[in-house]
Amino acid sequence: MKKISALLISLPLAAASFSGICAAENKTDLFGYTDGAQVVSVNEVTGRIDSRTGVIYSQIVGDRQLTQLRMNLLIPRNNVKKPAIIYFPGGGFTTADHDKFSEMRFALAKAGFVVASAQYRTVPNLFPVIIEDAKSAVRFLRANADRFGIDSDKIGVLGDSAGGYVVQMLGATNGETEFNQGDFLQQSSDVQAVVSLYGISDLLSIGEGYSDEIQKVHESPAVTEALLINGAAFNTFPGMSISKNKEKAQYASPIYHIDGNEPPFLLMHGSADMLVSPLQSAHMFEALQNNGQTESEYILIEGADHAGIKWYQDAVINKITDFFLQKLGPIEKGSEEKRLNL
Numbered sequence: 001m002k003k004i005s006a007l008l009i010s011l012p013l014a015a016a017s018f019s020g021i022c023a024a025e026n027k028t029d030l031f032g033y034t035d036g037a038q039v040v041s042v043n044e045v046t047g048r049i050d051s052r053t054g055v056i057y058s059q060i061v062g063d064r065q066l067t068q069l070r071m072n073l074l075i076p077r078n079n080v081k082k083p084a085i086i087y088f089p090g091g092g093f094t095t096a097d098h099d100k101f102s103e104m105r106f107a108l109a110k111a112g113f114v115v116a117s118a119q120y121r122t123v124p125n126l127f128p129v130i131i132e133d134a135k136s137a138v139r140f141l142r143a144n145a146d147r148f149g150i151d152s153d154k155i156g157v158l159g160d161s162a163g164g165y166v167v168q169m170l171g172a173t174n175g176e177t178e179f180n181q182g183d184f185l186q187q188s189s190d191v192q193a194v195v196s197l198y199g200i201s202d203l204l205s206i207g208e209g210y211s212d213e214i215q216k217v218h219e220s221p222a223v224t225e226a227l228l229i230n231g232a233a234f235n236t237f238p239g240m241s242i243s244k245n246k247e248k249a250q251y252a253s254p255i256y257h258i259d260g261n262e263p264p265f266l267l268m269h270g271s272a273d274m275l276v277s278p279l280q281s282a283h284m285f286e287a288l289q290n291n292g293q294t295e296s297e298y299i300l301i302e303g304a305d306h307a308g309i310k311w312y313q314d315a316v317i318n319k320i321t322d323f324f325l326q327k328l329g330p331i332e333k334g335s336e337e338k339r340l341n342l
Contacts, residue, residue, distance in 0.1 A: 027039040046110070047076055047077055047078055047336055048076075048077045048336065049074050049075065049076055049077065049106075049109045049110070050073075050074070050075045050076075050077050051072070051073070051074055051075075052072065052073040052075065053070075053072045053073075054070050054072070055070060055071050055072070055073060056068045056069065056070055057069055057070065057071050057118065057136060057137050057140040057141075058133060058136040058137070058140065058182055058183065059183075060121075060182070067121070069118070069119045069120065069121070069133055069136070069137075070098070070118075070119050071086075071098065071116045071117060071118040071119065071137060071140075072098060072099065072116065072117050073114065073115070073116050073148060074105060074106065074108075074109035074114070074115040074116075075109075075114050075148055075149060076109060076112055076113075076114070076149075077336055078149075078333075078334035078335060078336055079149075079334045079335055079336075080149070080331075080332040080333070080334030081145070081149060081150060081151040081332075082112055082113060082114050082149055082150060082151060082331060082332075083112075083113055083114070083150075083151055083154035083155070083156065083324070083328035083329065083331065084113060084114040084115070084116065084141050084145075084148070084150045084151070084154070084155050084156070085108055085113050085114070085115050085116070085155075085156045085157065085158055085324060085328075086115075086116045086117070086118055086134075086137055086138065086141065086155070086156075086157050086158070087101060087104070087105055087115065087116065087117040087118070087157075087158045087159065087163070088117075088118055088120060088134060088137075088157065088158070088159040088163035088166040088167055089101065089117065089159070089160065089162075089163045090159065090160040090161025090162045090163040090164065090307065091122065091161070091162055091163075092161070092162055092224050093122055093123050093130070093162050093224040093225065093227070093228045094122050094123050094224055095122060096118075096119045096120050096121075096122055096163075098117040098118055098119050099117065101117075101160065103312050103317060104158070104312075104317055104320065105117060107317045107318075107321055108158075108320075108321055108324065111321050111324075111325060111331070112331035113156075113324065113328075113331070114141075114148055114149060114150050116137065116141060118133075118134070118137040119133075120133035120134055120137075120166065121133050123224055123227045123228055124227065124231070124232055126228065126229070126230075126231055127228050127229055127248075127252045128179055128252065130166060130228070131166065131169050131170070131173070131179045132179050132180075132181040132182065134157075134166050134167075134169070134170055135170065135179050135180055135181075135189035136181070136182045136183065136184075136189075138155055138157075138170065138187075138188075138189045138190075138191060139180070139182075139183070139184040139185070139187040139188070139189050140183070140184060141155060142155070142184070142187040142188065143183075143184040143187050153192070154192055154328040155191050155192055155328075156191060156192055156193035156194065156195070156324050156327065156328050157170050157171070157191050157193070157194055157195070158194075158195045158197075158320065159195075159196060159197070159199060160196075160197040160198060160199070160307065160311070161197070161198055161199065161200070161275075161276060161306065161307060162199075162200065163199070164196035164197055164198060164199015164200060165196075165199050165200035165201075165254065167191075167194050167195070167196050167199065168194065168196050168199050168200070168201055168254035168265070168284065169252075169254045169257070170189070170191050170194065171191055171194035171254070171262050171263050171265060172254040172255070172257035172258055172262055173254075173257050174190040174191065174261045174262060174263060175190065175261045176257070190263075191263055192263050192327065192328060193263050193264055193265075193266075193323070193324055193327040193328055194262075194263060194264070194265045194266070195265075195266045195268070195320050195323060195324070196265065196266070196267050196268070196281070196284075197268050197269075197311060198268070198269050198270060198273050198275075198276050198278075198281070198306055198307070198311075199267070199276070199280065199281065199284075200225075200253075200254075200276055200280055201253065201254050201255040201280045201281065201283060201284035201287075202253045202254075202255045202256075202280060202283065202284075203225045203228075203229065203242055203249045203252055203253045204242060204243060204246065204249050204250070204253065205277070205279070205280070205283075206218055206225060206276055206277060206280065207277060208277045208279045208280070209277050209278075209279050210274065210277060214274075218242065219241050219242075219243060220241065221233065221238070221239030221240050221241050222239065223242070225242050225249075226239070226240065226241055226242040228252070229242060229245060229248055229249055229252055230242070230244075230245055230248075254284065255283060255284055255287050258284075258287045258288060258291050258293075259291065260291040260292045260293070262288060262291070262293045262296075263293075263327070264293065264295035264296050264297075264323075264327050265284070265285075265288055265293065265296040265297070266296070266297050266299070266319075266320065266323045267281040267284055267285050267296070267297070267298045267299070268281070268298075268299045268300075268301065268316070268319075268320075269281040269282075269298075269299075269300055269301070269304075270300075270301045270303070270304025270305055270306065270308070270310065270311075271300055271301065271302050271303060271304065272303050272304055272305045273304065273305055273306045274305065274306065275306040276306060278300060281298060281300075282298065282300075284298075285297075285298035295327075297323070299319070301316070
């Protein structure tokens with residue numbers, strides 16, 4: 001029974017019922033049978049997922065260099081158009097490691113979504129390139145919807161921490177065009193659902209409610225939100241605190257763009273987050289509700305810290321999956337394609 005046991009362990013099946021895999025009796029006439037062979041039957045309950053990595057979605061031509069931004073794609077292999085979700089990673093505005101959060105991305109792909117994870121430019125690049133890149137990623141998927149099997153009317157976005165800031169900006173600027181730069185400008189950059197995990201809604205108050213020591217850090221011209229908005233000290237410029245240019249900081253903050261044109265938001269934050277104040281999500285939720293976006297939700301997770309292990313649990317992943325299914329679904333069931341022409 002060693003081979004049977006190994007097969008059962010390798011599949012996510014309930015041991016009591018075998019859930020789709022069971023011994024098949026009286027099958028000695030099967031092609032390939034020999035005495036002692038263990039014959040089993042496996043039900044087809046899940047499909048295959050294709051992976052495409054290193055897809056260049058944007059090229060930015062500078063004076064001395066060409067910057068290529070990439071995304072990775074998980075594509076359920078079937079013949080129906082599927083909603084898409086783009087994941088924008090956190091990284092304190094200094095990195096955009098789009099290979100992470102694989103547990104969440106694979107769960108969404110298993111649920112039937114096309115899932116992209118996208119790079120974006122970070123510090124020392126200045127705002128608004130971070131949002132220009134995110135909108136370019138949305139337009140790229142719409143322009144290539146047929147190629148990737150995407151329903152272009154249903155694109156959601158997911159981000160954590162700084163990535164949460166990115167997706168909040170995407171949702172908050174639906175209908176605004178000033179951040180549309182680059183290719184595929186004939187395509188809309190609007191999104192139909194937003195999920196932000198411990199994200200930033202107001203660059204001026206990331207440390208709200210924290211100690212005086214932390215408040216001083218956020219007043220530093222060297223803190224990353226200040227570098228994103230004002231840049232690093234150089235030549236005769238000594239650097240500038242985020243609060244010294246409030247008008248620009250507000251323009252770069254999602255909460256100040258709320259006007260009632262937003263899609264449904266799911267905001268999730270941890271009560272033990274000591275890096276991005278949970279009040280960021282609380283205030284964003286209040287602003288959405290006050291402007292008529294009553295489909296939005298706010299979930300405060302007791303004891304969850306910033307990017308800690310609680311965010312990788314099934315309860316969180318299932319809630320996010322269910323939210324996207326509610327707002328972007330239903331997802332049609334299609335037959336498997338023999339090959340994707342990508």
